[in-house]
Amino acid sequence: MINITFPDQSVRQYEAGVSPLDIAKSISEGLARNVLAAKVNGKMWDATRAIGEDAEIQLFTWDDPEGKAAMWHSSAHLMAAAIEQLYKGVKFGIGPAIDNGFYYDIDTGDITLTEADLVNIEKKMLELARQKQVFERVDVCKADALKHFQDKGDEYKVELISELEDGTITYYKNGEFTDLCRGPHIPNTSFIKAVKLTSLAGAYWRGDEKRKQLTRVYGITFPKQKELDEYLVLLEEAKKRDHRKLGRELELFMFNDLVGKGLPIWLPKGTALRLRLQDYLTKIQQEYGYEQVITPHIGGKQLYVTSGHWDHYGADSFRPITTPEEGEEYLLKPMNCPHHCQIFKWKPRSYKDMPVRIAEFGTVYRYEQSGELHGLTRVRSFTQDDAHIFCRPDQVKDEFIRVMEIIEIIFKALDFKNFEAQISLRDPNDHEKYVGADENWAKAEAAIQEACIEKGLPAHVEYGEAAFYGPKLDFMVKDALGRKWQLGTIQVDYNLPERFDLSYIGADNEKHRPVMVHRAPFGSMERFVAVLLEHCAGEFPLWLAPDQVIILPVSEKYMNFAQNLQSYLKKSDIRALIDERNEKIGRKIRDAEMKKYPYMLIVGEKEEAENSVSVRRHGQVDLGSMSTEAFAEMIVKQVKEEQEKR
RNA sequence: GCCGAUGUAGCUCAGCGGUAGAGCACUUCCUUGGUAAGGAAGGGGUCGGGAGUUCAAUUCUCCCCAUCGGCUCCA
Numbered sequence: 001m002i003n004i005t006f007p008d009q010s011v012r013q014y015e016a017g018v019s020p021l022d023i024a025k026s027i028s029e030g031l032a033r034n035v036l037a038a039k040v041n042g043k044m045w046d047a048t049r050a051i052g053e054d055a056e057i058q059l060f061t062w063d064d065p066e067g068k069a070a071m072w073h074s075s076a077h078l079m080a081a082a083i084e085q086l087y088k089g090v091k092f093g094i095g096p097a098i099d100n101g102f103y104y105d106i107d108t109g110d111i112t113l114t115e116a117d118l119v120n121i122e123k124k125m126l127e128l129a130r131q132k133q134v135f136e137r138v139d140v141c142k143a144d145a146l147k148h149f150q151d152k153g154d155e156y157k158v159e160l161i162s163e164l165e166d167g168t169i170t171y172y173k174n175g176e177f178t179d180l181c182r183g184p185h186i187p188n189t190s191f192i193k194a195v196k197l198t199s200l201a202g203a204y205w206r207g208d209e210k211r212k213q214l215t216r217v218y219g220i221t222f223p224k225q226k227e228l229d230e231y232l233v234l235l236e237e238a239k240k241r242d243h244r245k246l247g248r249e250l251e252l253f254m255f256n257d258l259v260g261k262g263l264p265i266w267l268p269k270g271t272a273l274r275l276r277l278q279d280y281l282t283k284i285q286q287e288y289g290y291e292q293v294i295t296p297h298i299g300g301k302q303l304y305v306t307s308g309h310w311d312h313y314g315a316d317s318f319r320p321i322t323t324p325e326e327g328e329e330y331l332l333k334p335m336n337c338p339h340h341c342q343i344f345k346w347k348p349r350s351y352k353d354m355p356v357r358i359a360e361f362g363t364v365y366r367y368e369q370s371g372e373l374h375g376l377t378r379v380r381s382f383t384q385d386d387a388h389i390f391c392r393p394d395q396v397k398d399e400f401i402r403v404m405e406i407i408e409i410i411f412k413a414l415d416f417k418n419f420e421a422q423i424s425l426r427d428p429n430d431h432e433k434y435v436g437a438d439e440n441w442a443k444a445e446a447a448i449q450e451a452c453i454e455k456g457l458p459a460h461v462e463y464g465e466a467a468f469y470g471p472k473l474d475f476m477v478k479d480a481l482g483r484k485w486q487l488g489t490i491q492v493d494y495n496l497p498e499r500f501d502l503s504y505i506g507a508d509n510e511k512h513r514p515v516m517v518h519r520a521p522f523g524s525m526e527r528f529v530a531v532l533l534e535h536c537a538g539e540f541p542l543w544l545a546p547d548q549v550i551i552l553p554v555s556e557k558y559m560n561f562a563q564n565l566q567s568y569l570k571k572s573d574i575r576a577l578i579d580e581r582n583e584k585i586g587r588k589i590r591d592a593e594m595k596k597y598p599y600m601l602i603v604g605e606k607e608e609a610e611n612s613v614s615v616r617r618h619g620q621v622d623l624g625s626m627s628t629e630a631f632a633e634m635i636v637k638q639v640k641e642e643q644e645k646r
Numbered sequence: 647g648c649c650g651a652u653g654u655a656g657c658u659c660a661g662c663g664g665u666a667g668a669g670c671a672c673u674u675c676c677u678u679g680g681u682a683a684g685g686a687a688g689g690g691g692u693c694g695g696g697a698g699u700u701c702a703a704u705u706c707u708c709c710c711c712a713u714c715g716g717c718u719c720c721a
């Protein structure tokens with residue numbers, strides 16, 4: 001008999017060789033029907049795999065991320081099995097589970113898969129799934145494994161196996177399909193009830209662009225058709241919220257081939273929105289002791305040679321701008337930090353002046369690879385809500401806390417309720433590859449973690465993710481559809497102060513090296529507006545909406561009253577426009593709803609007589625009428641409350 | 647940059663070896679209205695660009711450009 005310990009620390013006894021599935025059965029039939037995988041003594045384990053010794057066990061169902069991973073990993077095998085049957089002679093790379101489903105990289109040889117093939121593969125997968133094929137785990141020795149895949153002619157698997165240690169190699173077989181795999185897998189294929197292959201893409205073997213490009217097939221599976229349907233609805237919803245679509249519909253921004261790819265143009269309404277965001281942040285930054293600056297869009301090449309960016313990124317950037325003058329070269333600025341370093345250096349700084357906080361909405365230009373461009377989220381020119389804080393080493397923690405406060409205010413005002421942080425620290429095994437003194441790093445890393453704890457910010461630590469020049473803290477928000485986006489960032493930099501030989505005079509009358517902190521609560525205006533658009537589906541908070549109110553006269557007879565109303569509202573800084581079209585009121589309401597204006601004011605005979613407005617809120621029905629004064633007061637109050645949601 | 651797909655009116659899209667169509671939007675007229683599409687008429691396209699095949703190319707082929715889905719990269 002062996003002792004099995006459950007997550008609640010209770011212990012039960014079982015025969016040696018019992019499987020997690022057997023254990024589940026002993027608890028309840030229902031659980032047994034749903035167990036997809038398990039963790040045994042900290043190792044991922046098949047539900048059907050025997051346990052030979054005392055163990056701590058955790059059972060996973062579809063509701064656990066681990067259960068989903070097992071399901072999707074098994075689905076990848078199922079898809080490979082289907083593809084192998086449909087298309088002879090294909091070779092397989094790797095096929096893992098991912099956040100939302102799975103993929104398999106396949107060398108299809110002379111065959112080109114198209115979207116149309118995906119439907120056939122889906123059908124085949126469902127056919128195989130219904131056969132209730134068991135996933136059988138087999139231990140193999142390296143020599144046999146190599147021989148098996150060499151005979152099959154699958155050089156990708158051979159390469160993978162040759163890198164594995166003998167004695168650790170396992171196959172999983174389902175039906176006629178055998179794959180190199182460490183598992184775990186679901187008990188059998190019948191759990192896979194609904195299949196959707198989502199897309200086809202090219203992917204380099206092992207992510208190396210010098211190697212062969214394989215065809216990557218993405219898919220997702222579910223234990224119930226209903227869940228697939230729900231997932232497809234979610235995808236539809238995401239499509240509706242696509243910021244590129246909303247950006248056009250709401251007339252916020254545009255792109256133009258003549259201007260150039262990846263170069264967004266902000267339209268009047270988009271600009272109004274962006275300026276409002278900038279003003280909001282500027283005001284907060286003033287409270288937090290920032291000084292606003294403006295620097296040119298280009299900088300001398302030598303600036304970037306000194307900063308080190310030229311060596312690092314110069315070859316993959318926009319080419320230098322030359323002038324009639326021999327040897328004179330400028331670069332479009334890819335970041336604002338070198339300029340700001342010059343501002344710090346411009347006059348002697350005392351320890352009493354620190355920290356110096358220099359802020360700029362700085363537009364930068366980066367030559368992103370053309371295939372990487374995407375709406376407003378990946379562009380070649382964007383404006384960072386940048387600031388650089390030059391401080392003493394003992395001030396790092398306090399500065400982090402202050403920046404975190406700003407980010408919190410911003411996120412709250414924009415209704416991002418869920419956010420968390422990722423702390424990126426050095427690779428503990430290799431301190432060599434980082435610049436800056438070891439003790440400073442240690443101090444800053446500790447400061448960041450303490451700051452998170454003090455602010456009660458949920459954060460997880462990633463080792464080895466720090467930049468070579470310093471540790472950082474990134475903010476991830478979850479939007480209304482539960483998607484995660486990386487927005488704000490705070491980064492410590494030991495590199496630039498060194499390269500630009502920045503210093504301040506300490507109390508000891510000696511020169512000291514300041515610590516530089518880069519930070520951008522929005523990240524970039526472009527990216528932030530994109531995320532905000534998708535988060536609120538274009539229904540901006542009232543304070544931000546480019547147009548807050550639309551006045552809908554019932555007929556042309558009331559146009560005069562509408563115009564007077566508009567100017568009256570303007571006195572209270574309420575942004576209102578009038579639908580002057582010769583259309584019926586029902587039509588005007590419909591169109592105003594589609595344009596997502598927060599408030600509609602219907603005005604006709606009655607309103608004119610009473611100097612009142614009939615109010616309708618976007619997405620709601622008639623709210624009844626109120627006096628024009630009461631309406632203006634209500635809007636002003638609401639805007640104020642939204643902005644002060646701190 | 648690489649793989650694949652796409653590119654037809656401002657938008658969403660249909661069509662096709664015989665040089666274009668719908669809906670919405672736009673303009674004008676009629677209607678002057680009360681909480682999600684009133685009616686009529688009209689204007690608008692070198693069918694992404696270039697070359698080739700053909701009696702004839704928006705349609706077929708090739709090359710470019712842009713967009714989309716991925717890969718890679720991200721100071």
